Amino acid sequence: MSDLPRLTEPAAHPPAVEVERLREEMIEKLRELGAVRTAEVEGVLRKVPRHVFAPEAPLEKAYAAEYALVTKKDEDGVDISSVSAARVQAMMLEQARIRPGDRVLEIGSGGQNAAYIAELVGADGQVTTADIDPDITGRAERLLARAGYERVKVVLADGEGGVPEHAPYDRIVVTVGAWDVPPAWVEQLAEGGRIVVPLRMRGLTRSVTFDRVGDHLVSRDYELCGFVPMQGVGENRMRLALLHEAAGEEVTLKLDDGQQLDAHLLRKALHQPRTEVWTGVTIGGYEPNDNLDLWLATALDDFTLLSAKPGARTRGIVASVSPIGVATLAVGDSFAYRTVRPVDEERTLFEFGVYGHGPHAKDVAERLAEEIRTWDQEHRSDRARIEAHPAGTPDELLPAGRVIDKRHTRVTVSWP
Template sequence: MDSIVLTAVKTTFSRLLAGKSRPVTETTVDSERAARLRNRVVDDLVADGTIVSARVEAAMRTVPRHLFAPEASLEEAYHPYNAVFTKTDEHGATVSSVSAPQIQAMMLEQAGIAPGMRVLEIGSGGCNAALIAELVGGSGEVTTVDIDPEVTARATRLLAATGYARVRVVRADAENGVPAHAPYDRILVTVGAWDVPAAWTAQLAEDGRLVVPLRMRGLTRSVAFERTGDHLTSTSALVCGFVPMQGAGAHQEQLLLVNGTNAIALRFDDGLPADPGLLDNAVRTPRAEAWTGVTVGRQEPFDTLQTHLATVLPGFCVMAVDPDLDTGPVTPANKWFSLATVDGDGFAYVTTRRTPDDASVEFGVHALGPGGPALAEAVAGQVRAWDRERRGGPGPRVSVHPAHTPDDRLPGGRVVDKKHSRVVLSWPPQD
């Protein structure tokens, strides 16, 4: 029966997109089975605390997500924590997707959308715009914008086919927002952003809210900002991942391949070290190790450790190791994403090992370079400082200020300078 249902779904959508099908409400798609899967996803997200409001819950139960992801099976479309990739570039990298239900619900909860609001979505796909349309109701307005004509054409077709033709679809580079329909009570960015253009703040209502997956020192957080005059201040920041922004807002990380091996790449979000050549002999020195005694359970989050190290280590970066080329000078627990730092002629990264009872893992630091032992111990000391002072507490407050803002008008904290803005991460005082 399942294969027949999936064939019917694909056949229906082929005809629909070709303009030869009856309206979706009259199709023979197995809507009852899709509804069961959709309700199960929502039940899971309510149970894990992602969905906390009745309005977001109702919207998630209403919008037929699978109709916005015809490439996927019903099971794939309704997996709570997986996105559906809808377009790749010539290199196979994903450039457009339908975000995972968990991410959609999380950002909608951060946004706090109410009936009658005017909302701008940056990054189109259709499904999230339909969810926003449910939340604003008939008296509200939804505008969704994307730079890719294929994406906007697809969103237009699918929104019309599912009964959300009132959503306004605009093709433009979102670096300048969509001024024609501003101001907006809410702006939701559903692509990974490295910066916050001035237009987004300017087009936000004075008491409005911006929710954006913002990349700061290589770490991405979905940050909910409220506007205060010319700057933004965060109310929440949650771990997430998104396909990167295209167009004028695109920003590429810079890679430093460690000399002596093609396997180790250090990824810098805000520029390479002043003299990368100092690392040329780092891998020719013995590896130093420092174990911290700090442990975490297998399911325990430690995202504040990431942001702590990003704010206290001047040379913070992310290390990635090609498993096909790795010759063994480094042995990270995660070959694709390890917290790291460069200090002069050496570099260090954070790793883990299982505890004897196998119930948790212990953080440790490996370092290479002439000063490896001292560097390993210095980074290990910062892991211990996180354990003492910040573990289990709130993450840093994030504020975004215009790029011309002088230092004496910024709050204290780690300043990350970008093209359009100065982003400040400020930790709350410790008890």
């Protein structure tokens, strides 16, 4: 593993008036983004000094709504630990609805989020934060002490097993990307308790608010998010199928949940002339489309994600680039992916379309376009219901919808 960046000791305390100004600007921005919705969360954002937990960052960055501080990379330069952006932290705190007196477990340590939780639970509550990496727990412990939160219990442990010695928990907040929900998390959660977890389903990660109902979990909410992947026993990274490998122009398909495809045939398909299908479905320039992608992942057996470097779009190899991947249908020797085009000069309205490649590009593109229209006509205003049942649960006891089998659970995604 790469060394953790050395913690810096500030030469002097930053001016209080500057900290207050930046903090208020951050909170106002978080309100605009819808990340802060309650007085309780807004209150803790004012109490916890963010700059203490990001001594390596300029003050403006520490109080930026969308800035995530990477605290460790692996030997390949991949981010493996970070302090999440204020927007993501606020969003998950709102999802968790932590109350005074709650016992809370955080899986994935940074210190800052644990301090927020400590303020929410108050003197009668308990906060445990756990991480598999001693560098990270050591950093969290030092910064929590520096900020005056010594009462937070910092534990070195593989998050897969939770922290049984301080259970049961009213809330479990997972701040690393998880592919599954280990039994320990459900077992250590009090009846009626809540887990907030960035759960990956068919390549898509959503911060899911799960409430415990007996032996399984039922979603109450979910939000688009991105996190560094979980390490240890629960690690399960996505696989990549390379379709184009020129430096700066790489194009890959992201494979999840045991998905198999013929990369050789799809590499050939990428360099064949593309087929275009336009759906007639429009979306506003600032309107999110993450619920569309979740519908496509639910409806299509061969759903995957197309990932490409910006150079691939510049060269015209692909038309769409996204850091999290573009919704794609890959069938045999052909594939098609979602794209958009502006329909007004002001570029405030866009039409969804599909670009297909390969011998059967037209059929695959039409199939993807059909599901985009179905989403628009039947599910555009809907929210999916996500459940996590123990592995081995018979099909007849699961709700109708997409079943995603994982090591410990059978995750279901269903729509009204």
